[in-house]
Amino acid sequence: MGRLVKPDNVGKTRERLMKAMTLTLRGLATRASLDETARDMAAFLALALIEINETIDVTCAAWEKRDYWLKADQFRRDWMWALPAAGKFEAVVLGDRWQELPGLMAELSTRLDKVVLPKRNTLGEPWIGAYAALREKRGLEKTYTVR
Numbered sequence: 171m172g173r174l175v176k177p178d179n180v181g182k183t184r185e186r187l188m189k190a191m192t193l194t195l196r197g198l199a200t201r202a203s204l205d206e207t208a209r210d211m212a213a214f215l216a217l218a219l220i221e222i223n224e225t226i227d228v229t230c231a232a233w234e235k236r237d238y239w240l241k242a243d244q245f246r247r248d249w250m251w252a253l254p255a256a257g258k259f260e261a262v263v264l265g266d267r268w269q270e271l272p273g274l275m276a277e278l279s280t281r282l283d284k285v286v287l288p289k290r291n292t293l294g295e296p297w298i299g300a301y302a303a304l305r306e307k308r309g310l311e312k313t314y315t316v317r
Contacts, residue, residue, distance in 0.1 A: 180225040187218045190296040192285040194218075195275060197297075204268050206301070212271060213263045213304040214297035215278065219256035223249070251281065263304060 191214075198211040226249045230242035255278060262270050 180228045184222055184225045184229075186293075187222050188282060188285050189287055190293050191215055191218050191278070192282045192287055193291065193293055194297050195279055195282060199275060204271075207297075209263060210300045211297045212259055214300035216256050216259035216263060217300055217304055217307070218296075219252050219259065223253040223256065226252070255281075260304065260308075263301065264308065264310070 194211050194214050198208060198215075201208045201211075226246060230245055233239075233242040233245070255274070258270070258274050259278075261267060262274060
């Protein structure tokens with residue numbers, strides 16, 4: 171039996187999420203109003219940051235197994251901003267504190283300034299349904315809009 175190769179490791183997952191967040195942040199910056207799409211975009215940023223934070227310990231565990239303690243500690247320090255940022259985006263989305271969104275977007279854009287997007291959008295629209303997913307993740311009931 172041959173080797174089992176996992177093509178999508180946590181580093182690639184983190185890179186894909188960073189590109190998706192950059193695309194989402196650029197799209198959110200060009201929105202004229204805070205509609206359902208903007209709400210989905212902000213929720214996606216929170217979910218992506220949570221998922222990125224979950225990849226950090228996996229990466230560090232592999233290094234620590236090889237006794238690269240300093241490298242693992244430095245990596246954790248480099249990414250320690252992700253979870254607090256996720257919490258802030260989540261508070262904005264779930265707490266309807268939209269006036270804080272521009273400041274958070276500016277703060278996040280400084281973290282994503284080195285991310286290079288492909289010339290052609292191969293990511294699609296990763297934010298679709300993110301608001302419902304975030305509410306479900308937090309155990310909140312579904313909201314229905316009556317029109």
